[in-house]
Amino acid sequence: MATISIPYSRKFITAEIPDENLEGILESEAHDFKTNKDQESIVREALKNPMDCPPLTELVKGKKNIVLITSDHTRPVPSKITIPILLEEIRKGNPEAQITILIATGFHRPTTKEEMIDKFGEEIVKKEKIINHDCRQKEQIVKVGILPSGGELWLNKLAVEADLLIGEGFIEPHFFAGFSGGRKSILPGIAGENTVLANHCSKFIASEHSRTGVLKDNPIHKDMLFAAQAAKLSFILNVVIDSQKKIIYAVAGDSRTAHEEGCKFVENLASVKAKPADIVITSNGGYPLDQNIYQSVKSMTAAEASSKEDSIIIVVSACNDGHGGEGFYQTFKNAFSAQQVMDQIMKTPMEETIPDQWESQILARILIHHEVIFVTDQCDPQIIKDMHMNHANTLQEALSMAKKKKGENATITVIPDGVSVIVQK
Structure with missing residues (x-):
């Protein structure tokens, strides 16, 4: 059993992954970089x-x-x-x-x-x-x-x-x-x-x-x-x-x-080799970067780079400040699907770009191919659901949700800090 610490707000939560399921752990060497200088x-x-x-x-x-x-x-x-x-x-x-x-x-x-x-x-x-x-x-x-x-x-x-x-x-x-x-x-x-x-x-x-x-x-x-x-x-x-x-x-x-x-x-x-898996767990590196959903899209791109076509992405992020952008939130709340969001954005010329469009575009790109589960006990679950994602209060709950769809033998890759790595395919 692998025990992995994942940043969450100002603390860490633990992921326990059976060895037979663990495809890999992707971490930047910066995390353990040693220097004798203060x-x-x-x-x-x-x-x-x-x-x-x-x-x-x-x-x-x-x-x-x-x-x-x-x-x-x-x-x-x-x-x-x-x-x-x-x-x-x-x-x-x-x-x-x-x-x-x-x-x-x-x-x-x-x-x-x-x-x-x-x-x-x-x-x-x-x-x-x-x-x-x-x-x-x-x-x-x-x-x-x-x-x-x-x-x-x-x-x-x-x-x-x-x-x-x-x-x-x-x-x-x-x-x-x-x-x-x-x-x-x-x-x-x-x-x-x-x-x-x-x-x-x-x-x-x-x-x-x-x-x-x-x-x-x-x-x-x-x-x-x-x-x-x-x-x-x-x-x-x-x-x-x-x-x-x-x-x-x-x-x-x-x-x-x-x-x-x-x-x-x-x-x-920071460069790490992708380990595509059925389930990919990531985080936004804890506070201050995981204060909202807007910022948390960054870590999703690391998970995206190490996913299979229909992998489930689990994001551990406090999001105590909510969605992080009203336009970002409303874009998804008012859309039937991520594909609809993407189609509308790609029709938008440079001079008509709207606030937070870029974050919406990247999130839509991810959601078109992947189900996303947010792990947080500090954010209104309805906000997450309005943005076409799922919510779990704990990581264990999220893993249970993912395994129901991917099976108990599903492979799992963990990226403890998704914003700290460059995932290379």
Whole structure:
């Protein structure tokens, strides 16, 4: 009997799978990566050795208005460690600089004060100027140019008008941008609503290159690179974390060079060989990524990549914040089937892309081929059912449901953290 720990909210639940049923366990080597350096040392070493640009203490000299972009409440970036060090480096080189911390909410809701305290620490929230980006507030954004895709590039005015723009974040596999981090702090991080919609259009999401771990020929990534250059993102600090959300690696410097180096590191650790099975269990890595159904679609794509044509996918995800997007929810609630959702989306041109369409498109793609069971005791089951999925309060209940359809001898693959792996067929 295999006993496997699966992240759920701020804890772990246990999956017990008989050896004769277990097809495989797919995990990133990042989870067990060992380093003899503490987290602060890793960050400071990266800042001392920036790639393709001067150290931050040199870059900030003479700059009056500095904007530091950081991730929002949906990302497990260990900002309690990274932000104080970045602020220290900036003020070491320029004590008089005016610093604004800009939260890259992308298309998400604003980060609350309580979430800021949880993410940054009470002292940072109390002493620093922190602003939530709002992609829908026209007075916040300014047009910068035209993306390679043809969409208009609108970015946060504070960032565009900054004397120096810095980004911090983390790098992990991303289900359509290839990898998170780097240029994503600009697009979608601090982009306007119409810019995000154009970049996430149905044509791009449907591209075979818009997949986990793929940057080459990825049309979404291409737009993002252009946006970062147009915004003059001068310096980044990106980290890689393990299953405990601890920093195991960091890169700093030029937004493109440093990010690509970080992506190589993640790719080497996160690439796993698919183990197609009748039942595939996955999770969204626990808090903060499993707060809603919207974010949980990411882990489903890992399960999708290791599934047979009609496999049942079990997603362990708290979803205490519900569906995570009203448009996303209504798209499925008002549809007869996932195929109807997909057909409508594929008829939608770039300029008519609607909010959350990309998440709907990917979920529809999965549901057309797979039954999905959500395991949660923190989300209204009706929401899950309205979105054409099944609900179970416990993992054992979900497995019983799946085995009734697939048989007691069904093969099972477990992906404990679906957002941390690059599943290769």
